[in-house]
Amino acid sequence: MSTNDPPMDVLVLGSGPGALAIAAALGQEKLRVGVLSINEPSDPWPFTYGIWGEEVDQLGLEGLLKHRWSKTVSYLGDGSTDQNSPKNNAIKHNRDYGLFDKNKLQKHWIDQCNEGAIKWFRGEAYNLEIDNITSSVKTIQGERIIAKLIIDATGYEPVFLNVPKNGEIAVQTCYGIVGEFSEPPVEKNQFVLMDYRSNHLSQEEKEEPPTFLYAMDMGNGKYFLEETSLGLAPPVKLETLKARLHARLKQRKIEIKKIDHEENGVFLPMNIPIPDLNQSILGFGGAAGMVHPASGYLVGALLRRAPSLAKELASAIKDSNKSPSEIAKQGWETLWPKELRRKQALYQFGLEKLMRFPESQLRYFFKSFFSLSNNQWYGFLTNTLTLNQLVAAMWTMFKKAPLNVKWGLMEMKGRELKLLWDFVKPSI
Known part of the structure; x- marks a missing residue:
């Protein structure tokens, strides 16, 4: 990009699901968007991505699924008795589940990007500079790209984002x-x-x-x-x-x-910390800690949250008086409001417990979990419950759980107290 060219509104770093999701949403807001990545955005993704049927139906994107099942179950017995024993019967979830067609999902976002006239850059970012007017990234290949805002969506080991170290991941x-x-x-x-x-x-x-x-x-x-x-x-x-x-x-x-x-x-x-919310660049996707700590789901959150974040950023960028830091701050407040940060602390508290449960205790835990109402366990796994609904679901499950699970949930062995404190008073 020539230094004589007008700056981009936003430069997105990365080419995975998180990067394409937010770039596509920003393009739909008629912003001038660039995407910088080491790989071609159309390079095949290596992993499979699942989503619950209701999630994809509400987004109107059921056509992006490759497979869909209505016969969804879990087996939480130990299997040591007769396989036909009620102890080993399948727990029926009564909810559809789907696998994305990765190629269709990728093309969906790339097509949206192209509709928004996204500019594609190939290169590896290594230097970031931010002043009161613009941000810029230099690449190892010698290119300098200028934008109002930088979004780091480079995955679980982000290039520029400052993510606190809160212990083992x-x-x-x-x-x-x-x-x-x-x-x-x-x-x-x-x-x-x-x-x-x-x-x-x-x-x-x-x-x-x-x-x-x-x-x-x-x-x-x-x-x-x-x-x-x-x-x-x-x-x-x-x-x-x-x-x-x-x-x-x-x-x-x-x-x-x-x-x-x-x-x-x-x-x-699973438990990447929420990044520092006071930095002058924004994150999205795995880089921004958006993976659900209890389920590992991410794509549903990308699809739901990218459009609202893009709208907020478009509003901020159109205010010519706002600096990159101020725009990033508005973005972080949209991406990680206080309620979501408190919910994230509860999810991470739950994961901290499950990491220590032995096989039998874990099976009893999930039996109690799936004894919740269908809407409660579904909302827990998709992170679509309000904070009050989440707390109510967790309390209901605790009351239903057998004594060994109750004790496991009450026993504090590691980071649980800190996570509970993050729930009471989330970090800024």
Whole structure:
């Protein structure tokens, strides 16, 4: 970009879901937007993205799904008794669940960007300068790009954002395969959110951090199976997840006939702190701590929140008297208002507890959780409850929980007290 060119209104750093979501929304607001990334925005994304049916329906984007299931269940028994015992019956969720067609989702945002005449830049940002009028980024390739506001959406290790260090980051790890099997590993048209049955493990393995199976019928004789660790620090190793998935299948006398795709270790940080809200650049997506600490969901939040944030930024940028710092401050207040920060502290408190629960305690916890009303547990997982509704749901679950879960929730072993304090008095 020539120094004689007029500055961009916003420069977005990154090319993943977070970057494309906010760039598209800003383009729809008729702002002059640039996107700077190392990769081409159309380069394939490596991961799968799920969303609840109601979420995508409310956004009018159900056409972006590749698969959708109405037969959604979890298995929270230990599996050690007769498989037909009520103890091991499926818990029916009575809610649709979908997987995005990654290519369609990516194209949806890129098309919106192109409609908004987004300018694309290739390069790696390494230097940031901000004054009272503009911000600028220099690239390793020697280009200088000027904008009113910089948004860092470069993922879980952002380039420029200042994110506080609040201890170890809990990481969700997964090992998955899409393929064909000697017997159906799940029922026809079934989606399994969580299968915590552990009768394929030795007693010694049951003492180790628990993992669960996330699985679905993909149709045409194809199935997706993923052994998952909810979130731990340090994370469960890939070799452990792979061995457990194979042991699970072996115990059920199911053989892998063909592997079409292998997800060799997905590492998702779950409890990234909220960034410093006083800095002069803005964040979005994983870089801004928007991953749900209790569920790992992100895309639904991107789709819901990008348009409202873009509107607020457009209003601020149109005020020629506002500095980059003032625009960023308005953006942070929209992205992380006090209520959302308090909710985030509660979610992180919950994750801190679950990280320490052994296998049996974790199963009882989720049994209590899914005994909440359908709207309560759904709102918890999607972060769509108000603060008061969230507190009410958590209190109801605590009352329903067995004694060992109650004790686990009350026992303070790590960062719980600090997180409770963040709930009472969230940081600025």
